[in-house]
Every structure is written in structure tokens, then in C-alpha cells.
Amino acid sequence: MTGGGDDREHRRRMEKIGDLLPQTAREYGLEDELELANAAAAWLRLIAERVPAAVGECRLKALSQGVVTVQADEAIVAQEIRLRSQELLVALRPLVGGSIRQIRVTLRHV
Numbered sequence: 292m293t294g295g296g297d298d299r300e301h302r303r304r305m306e307k308i309g310d311l312l313p314q315t316a317r318e319y320g321l322e323d324e325l326e327l328a329n330a331a332a333a334w335l336r337l338i339a340e341r342v343p344a345a346v347g348e349c350r351l352k353a354l355s356q357g358v359v360t361v362q363a364d365e366a367i368v369a370q371e372i373r374l375r376s377q378e379l380l381v382a383l384r385p386l387v388g389g390s391i392r393q394i395r396v397t398l399r400h401v
Contacts, residue, residue, distance in 0.1 A: 330354045333386035334361070337379060345371060357392040359383065362399050369396045
């Protein structure tokens with residue numbers, strides 16, 4: 292072996308990127324953005340499971356002070372989300388944190 296030392300000394304322990312993201316987000320002041328991205332992904336999964344007709348027709352746009360703001364493309368989708376907001380809220384809480392207390396639905400203006 293040439294050069295000094297063993298290659299194993301230079302190898303770092305492999306870490307999953309999902310484990311690194313929260314720490315990196317904190318270091319760069321991006322915690323809120325990461326929280327929003329995680330909540331938006333959870334919302335998409337929840338809608339696909341509970342309200343499949345609304346997939347692609349609504350999206351989580353904001354998460355602030357316990358209020359999730361969802362934007363719907365059509366009035367009928369907004370109404371469906373409003374009617375099922377309590378059910379969706381109960382299902383969303385464990386996915387993004389128990390501090391969510393309200394789902395507010397807005398209609399996208401074109």
C-alpha cells in the first residue's frame with residue numbers, strides 16, 4: 292500500500308439524506324420552507340387517499356400559526372374540501388404535527 296494510512300480512515304459513515312435535511316435546514320434558516328414542503332407532500336398523499344377526485348385540483352400553499360391554507364382550482368373542489376375539512380384536519384395532524392387547528396380553503400383566481 293502506498294501513501295500513508297488506510298482508506299477506511301478517510302471514509303465517512305453513510306447517512307440518509309432524509310436524516311440530514313432537518314439539520315441542514317436549521318443551519319441555513321430554511322426550517323419553515325422544509326416544514327411547508329413536508330406538509331405539502333403529506334397533503335398530496337392525504338388527498339389522493341381521501342378525496343381522489345381533488346388530486347391535481349388543490350394544493351397546500353401555506354402553513355402558519357396552526358392554519359393550513361389550501362388553494363383549490365375550482366369552486367366545487369373548494370366546497371368539497373371545506374365540507375370534509377374536519378375529517379382532513381384529523382388525518383393531517385399526525386402527518387405534519389399536532390399543532391394544526393384549522394384548514395382554510397381559498398379559490399385560485401384565473
